[in-house]
Amino acid sequence: MGDIKHRVGLIGWPADHSVSPAMQNAAFKDLGLADWEYDLLPTPPNELEVRVKNLHERGYVGANVTVPHKQKIMPFLGSIALSARGANAVNTLIWEEHHFVGHNTDVFGIRADLESNGVDLKNLRALVLGAGGAAHAAVLAMTNAGAQVTIINRHSQRAWDLYRNVKRGVTSKFNVAVHERSALGKIVSQVDLIMNCTSAGMWPHYVQESPWPDEVPFPSGIIAYDMVYRPTVTRFMRQAADAGSRAIGGLGMLVQQGAAAFHLWTGKEPNTEVMLNAAKNYLEEAKD
Numbered sequence: 001m002g003d004i005k006h007r008v009g010l011i012g013w014p015a016d017h018s019v020s021p022a023m024q025n026a027a028f029k030d031l032g033l034a035d036w037e038y039d040l041l042p043t044p045p046n047e048l049e050v051r052v053k054n055l056h057e058r059g060y061v062g063a064n065v066t067v068p069h070k071q072k073i074m075p076f077l078g079s080i081a082l083s084a085r086g087a088n089a090v091n092t093l094i095w096e097e098h099h100f101v102g103h104n105t106d107v108f109g110i111r112a113d114l115e116s117n118g119v120d121l122k123n124l125r126a127l128v129l130g131a132g133g134a135a136h137a138a139v140l141a142m143t144n145a146g147a148q149v150t151i152i153n154r155h156s157q158r159a160w161d162l163y164r165n166v167k168r169g170v171t172s173k174f175n176v177a178v179h180e181r182s183a184l185g186k187i188v189s190q191v192d193l194i195m196n197c198t199s200a201g202m203w204p205h206y207v208q209e210s211p212w213p214d215e216v217p218f219p220s221g222i223i224a225y226d227m228v229y230r231p232t233v234t235r236f237m238r239q240a241a242d243a244g245s246r247a248i249g250g251l252g253m254l255v256q257q258g259a260a261a262f263h264l265w266t267g268k269e270p271n272t273e274v275m276l277n278a279a280k281n282y283l284e285e286a287k288d
């Protein structure tokens with residue numbers, strides 16, 4: 001405990017059972033960073049401001065931020081980096097001189113993982129399901145890489161909020177449309193990739209759910225990307241695979257966003273294989 005000079009942690013509510021400590025601590029160990037440690041910082045919403053205020057004096061030089069704080073934390077930070085402004089959400093903090101700066105490494109993570117899976121984003125026709133923080137990052141990342149994006153969300157007003165927020169952060173052609181959920185059947189023949197950016201399918205409460213309605217046949221020969229990483233195979237992924245589409249889970253993105261945060265904190269490149277194996281081992285041992 002006394003040998004730890006640099007602390008980082010996960011601010012969320014709840015924050016228990018996260019994969020991140022296993023993944024980040026394995027990367028610190030791999031690079032011989034024995035005085036770094038990643039732990040959990042469970043923070044109920046009414047304690048968020050105090051958490052940020054006290055963080056640095058408790059030895060923390062950075063943090064990750066997760067549900068439900070990714071937007072609510074923004075007013076408590078000293079400044080917001082461009083990546084987080086565009087996504088209208090913060091998932092990483094780094095202490096710089098006198099205050100915490102908010103970044104968003106999900107935007108990098110989603111693009112890096114799609115590219116490492118060989119997905120060419122230029123002119124790709126993508127359908128994003130969801131309109132929360134993860135969907136903001138996905139729409140921003142894919143639009144900036146030249147994709148055409150359609151957004152559908154359970155509550156369409158949130159999809160329009162996402163449209164307006166991301167429009168401010170896009171640096172290339174803004175090729176984004178919003179549709180009602182009822183239009184899904186028509187749109188589906190015109191997409192190359194469908195991305196689940198909702199919480200449907202996520203352990204522990206939503207494992208039985210999928211954002212894809214049973215009454216709409218899942219298309220074949222396309223890519224289905226699920227941001228959900230726990231369980232590693234979701235109901236949405238099974239619907240896609242059963243229809244003859246390629247299903248990719250969210251673990252690769254989790255590693256990429258974590259690697260980008262690691263780099264911001266330490267200035268070093270972590271070994272993403274080590275991080276992926278640590279995440280897989282953790283999930284294997286957890287046996288949800």
Ligand SMILES: NC(=O)c1ccc[n+]([C@@H]2O[C@H](COP(=O)([O-])OP(=O)(O)OC[C@H]3O[C@@H](n4cnc5c(N)ncnc54)[C@H](OP(=O)(O)O)[C@@H]3O)[C@@H](O)[C@H]2O)c1
Pocket residue numbers: 067106109129130131132133134135153154155158197198199200202209210211227228229250251253254255257
């Ligand atoms: N792989 C990664 O690295 C990574 C990174 C970030 C997030 N994620 C995952 O992405 C998911 C979304 O995270 P978030 O931060 O965007 O959460 P969020 O801001 O709370 O947004 C949740 C979204 O899910 C929708 N939703 C929830 N349950 C649904 C259901 N049963 N059917 C259809 N839509 C549903 C909500 O729709 P309404 O607006 O209509 O309520 C909203 O659009 C989480 O599971 C998270 O773990 C993964």
